[in-house]
Amino acid sequence: MRFLMLCFAVLLLLVACGEQTTMSIEDMRLRLEGNRCRAVLDKAAYELMSWEYKNEQRVTTDELLRSALPDSLLTCPVTGERYIFDGSSTDRTLTCPSGHGSVKLMEE
Numbered sequence: 001m002r003f004l005m006l007c008f009a010v011l012l013l014l015v016a017c018g019e020q021t022t023m024s025i026e027d028m029r030l031r032l033e034g035n036r037c038r039a040v041l042d043k044a045a046y047e048l049m050s051w052e053y054k055n056e057q058r059v060t061t062d063e064l065l066r067s068a069l070p071d072s073l074l075t076c077p078v079t080g081e082r083y084i085f086d087g088s089s090t091d092r093t094l095t096c097p098s099g100h101g102s103v104k105l106m107e108e
């Protein structure tokens with residue numbers, strides 16, 4: 001009887017582990033997607049700062065942002081959604097609407 005209980009416990013543990021593996025694969029996929037998106041956000045911030053330096057102009061509006069960056073740096077590489085730009089506050093931010101994160105634009 002004890003042996004059977006042990007077998008049952010081991011079986012439960014295996015099942016639990018199996019579920020955890022599929023969950024972490026999903027987690028990993030989400031993490032990879034987030035990383036891909038954040039890489040684009042980082043590049044966008046870098047390109048934007050270079051643009052501002054070259055043009056001696058601060059990007060505060062969506063129109064300026066579009067002229068400074070190509071579309072490939074303005075959309076999420078995973079969902080294709082357009083990034084949200086907030087240029088009104090001192091901490092200007094570019095945010096992914098899909099929740100992959102956001103990047104702050106540094107002041108010179």
Ligand SMILES: [Zn+2]
Binds near residue numbers: 037079098100
């Ligand atoms: Zn994204």
